[in-house]
Amino acid sequence: MPLHASRDYSAVDGIDYHEIPLTYPQFLRQYLEPNLPVLLGPALTQHWKARQQWVCAETGKPNFNILRQHLCPTTTSVQVPVADCQCRDFTDQRRSTMDLRAFLDEWEANSLANAPSRTYLKDLHFVQTFPEYGAYETPDIFRDDWMNEFWTRRSDMDDDYRFVYCGGDGTFTPFHADVYRSYSWSANICGTKIWTLFPPDQEHLFRDSLNNTVYDIHNVDPIQFPHFHRAKQFTVLQQPGQTLFVPSGWWHQVQNVGDTISINHNWCNGSNLDLLLDSICADLKDVEREIDHLKDMMEESEWIETCQKLLLLNSGWDWSTVWLMCTTIRSRVRRQQQQHETTSLPQADGPINGSDNSTQDHPIEAEAESFSTFIQDDKVVPRRTPIFDPPLVSQQPPLDLTISRVDAVLDFIRNDTSARWFLENVKGISLRVEGING
Structure with missing residues (x-):
């Protein structure tokens, strides 16, 4: 699909x-x-x-x-x-x-x-x-x-x-x-x-x-x-x-x-997630094409890591950026789903199918203190940028649709051998996600 x-x-x-x-x-x-x-x-x-x-x-x-x-x-x-x-x-x-x-x-x-x-x-x-x-x-x-x-x-x-x-x-x-x-x-x-x-x-x-x-x-x-x-x-x-x-x-x-x-x-957001995925795939192909003359001189692991480094340098992101953004959003949407389920209010099909998204809103706590610092050069540094609060339920598509779109991207990355190796072996990221097999 x-x-x-x-x-x-x-x-x-x-x-x-x-x-x-x-x-x-x-x-x-x-x-x-x-x-x-x-x-x-x-x-x-x-x-x-x-x-x-x-x-x-x-x-x-x-x-x-x-x-x-x-x-x-x-x-x-x-x-x-x-x-x-x-x-x-x-x-x-x-x-x-x-x-x-x-x-x-x-x-x-x-x-x-x-x-x-x-x-x-x-x-x-x-x-x-x-x-x-x-x-x-x-x-x-x-x-x-x-x-x-x-x-x-x-x-x-x-x-x-x-x-x-x-x-x-x-x-x-x-x-x-x-x-x-x-x-x-x-x-x-x-x-x-x-x-x-x-x-x-x-x-x-x-x-x-x-x-x-x-x-x-x-x-x-x-x-x-x-x-x-x-x-x-x-x-x-x-x-x-x-x-x-x-x-x-x-x-x-x-x-x-x-x-x-x-x-x-x-x-x-989820409405243009497919276009972002197409974009990073195209950017990665451009990188691979530019340095294709070096591929035979590298081990496969070195080739994958080099391509991701150049992708990050040239385009501002790599597979870890996409993975972490998607899992961060997925976690927040799952919390909203769970909060919604406690209200016993059925979620509407949503405006994509022609009806209003009339579900009750559930603000997610901003957790400002949890994001008040970041790590720079192995040091804890105060964060200057105020966090951007998540949307309410009424300010986004049906939550099930968002989860399905995020999961499709996560599955795509997990099924890509090079992306999976890079995330697990270079970035040390576990690809186990609650609710997704594999």
Whole structure:
């Protein structure tokens, strides 16, 4: 039985817009499961502190004084990641770090002069950097977020996928698909973004003979990429306060119009678990192909371990990442199932089959103290990143469906000889999981 039904994008002819916030069953059925983008109105985020404090009511531009007051301490420097939008670095822009106050000063000067910007504050781990600020709350329809739930509980690192982006007119993000082929949601606090989105299954149209991809869709060499003009694409104008859901595997480029601030999460769950599995398998094949000339010089065990090391280096994950995320989520969902069973309330078939997921909600204790530290260089280190609380039952698909999808991935890994050897012999991970034979 396949992990997920196949998806067909051939009939997609535009991006839906909903002024009134969607319920979770609507979002799951219409966009999450079929992996389709949607633009949502400002009501979804109107109560956020970021929208109320970070924007000048009179001009609609960033309130630079408030940002400096709340985010720039006078005694220490807050270093933030920035990109130079006028300097290409392979498939990305040249990256560096910059003092946040200096960035805001430079940005404000460009804004007052109505001049375009080249410095773009990107991928700032805002919740990690300002854990007490509370700039926003994750909307209910995006709370089934396995990446942030797992990453903020990892015992080996202090990390998350919760970001803020700030940039002036003309700043942009080059053509790409998101890390791990994850979902993303992006909420504009102020300013306007022009998104150009490309449905999946078209990568052959924007790759050249050496497997390089297009960098800037507005400046494509027709000799290097002779088929790019055939790619199906959709343009979305995202206004202040609006939120865009970008599905898994949709390539896109983003251009800022005017002074723009946005909040973004990368995330995944059972609805795109099959696409993540396809992604890691494809990434691993790429690694194996790149170093195939070395295979005959290595023992099989050395080959497997080398490929996994390069996979982690190049793609940010290996089989242990997928296994541990899935088992972490499985354990939490099983606890929710057990709590649900004690209420004697039958679980609905769920919105995937057309009915509302009306089961009683059961919050799972965050166990903040249990995740207050992590291990770094064999030392116990305090964790800075606040944990991401699990979703309620009403904020995710039927629990039995989630368990079955996770189990399918765990079975796939267990049945892969190389993956099994790597997990057991290199990572020391037991592949015994409650409720799964083998």
